[in-house]
Amino acid sequence: MSNRLLKVNIQKKLKEFDLDVDFELKKGCLGILGPSGCGKSMTLKSIAGIVDPDKGIVSLTMDEETVYFDSDSKINLKPQKRNVGYLFQNYALFPNMTVEENVAIGLSKNDDRKIVSEMIKRFHLEGLEKRYPRQLSGGQQQRVALARILAYGPDVILFDEPFSALDTYLKEQLRIELVNMLKDFYGFSILVTHDRDEAFQFCDELLILDQGKIIARGETHEIFEDPKKVEVARLTGCKNISKIEIIDEHHFKSLDWETTFEVSKKITPNITHVGIRAHDFKPGEKDDVNSINTTNATKLEMPFEWEITLENGLWWKIEKQMHNHDFEIPKYLKINPEDILLLEE
Structure with a gap:
């Protein structure tokens, strides 16, 4: 477990500001907290390979180092090669596929099909296997999206404001489920949010982002107890x-x-x-x-x-x-x- 590291050091010119983030994650869940439009989602998309930074490096070490992106060495792995799970705000399920088919989509021919039924059970989706996304509630759709991500055993899971579309009751319920799920997750996870309660509940460490720049970094409890800067105090409520x-x-x-x-x-x-x-x-x-x-x-x-x-x-x-x-x-x-x-x- 000691030789594990997610390294992100990227720069990208955006319309409103320049994104410039540099951090390393050695364990657990990192929260990226900041106002809307500060570069949080762009950071996730750069790690996943959905967006290309202008320059920098993104690499993952799990015993061995895999370089996802390196502008100097002209390395840029396709998203499919990165083994990164991305939970989008709208869950991005395939509308013409059943729950079962959505969960199985990331598996290769050689993967054990039992994984699908295990995930269906784990995320309380029994009885919904043959339904299509449009026949599911928001909470059920999110469970399917999580089951799909975990089925192929990603090294990194990226959560992009995963609760923003849910009502308060469902939000509380799914937060608890997600906290429990992350306890058993061996890899790295990053949660992007502008909700201070979510950041506090999930994240061992916190990055505060404003206008594309990191303005605070540290253990979540410490940042809440001693924010040091006006904007950090404001963002922590x-x-x-x-x-x-x-x-x-x-x-x-x-x-x-x-x-x-x-x-x-x-x-x-x-x-x-x-x-x-x-x-x-x-x-x-x-x-x-x-x-x-x-x-x-x-x-x-x-x-x-x-x-x-x-x-x-x-x-x-x-x-x-x-x-x-x-x-x-x-x-x-x-x-x-x-x-x-x-x-x-």
Whole structure:
């Protein structure tokens, strides 16, 4: 297992920006998180061989190295030769083929036909073998697409926003199935998404992409806990972000919320903004450190949480029980100094 590596270092000129990504994956699932049109899908298509980069290298080592693409050596393997599974947003099933035939499409004459029935069973498609894609629900279509990919034993699976077309209930269900499937998958997987929950749930490591460039890379938990940059904080779901004026090493004035705060980390001169996650506020007292008055706050009831907006624009989110429709906003909120994110532009 030690000698395994997926290496991607590619450049491609696009209409809006230049794509320039360089990363290595040694294990598990990598998430590529970023806004729409930032180059996420283009990166996947370059790995799969659907799109040719202008220059660079894509290679896979599983004991031995296979070079998929190398502009200097003029190597460019066809998609069929790369042993890469690609789950498209629309699943790309063959409409004139049954479930069974779709699952078997990637197998060679020599492959054991038992694989198809194993995959049908594994993805709970029993009884649907003779149906056509148009006779299936979105969730069933996705299962067929996954079964087709796994049937031929790919080294790499690429997921291109796999849940974007599904309703919330189905999304939750299939996420759980996919998490379990990836636990047993020996190869590499990359998940492209603009959904921070998906990225957090699936991915051991995370790349944050913006305008074709990697702006953050690291372990998923670490990036969420300490995003370091404004755009990374935003993409990982931070609702409260403000420009600041530094007072001293541990105090700043928020220019958007017009409040002074204390932080536990040292504020270095490169820090221009701060972030506070909406769930990190706690009910407090007037004399607490980082105490905020909630006079004139407004509340909005959601099924499972209250959204409180303070007069200065800060957001607080707090969980609620479904049947509890009454909530009194405390007079003061507080934020622990260690929970404030220090951010660079």
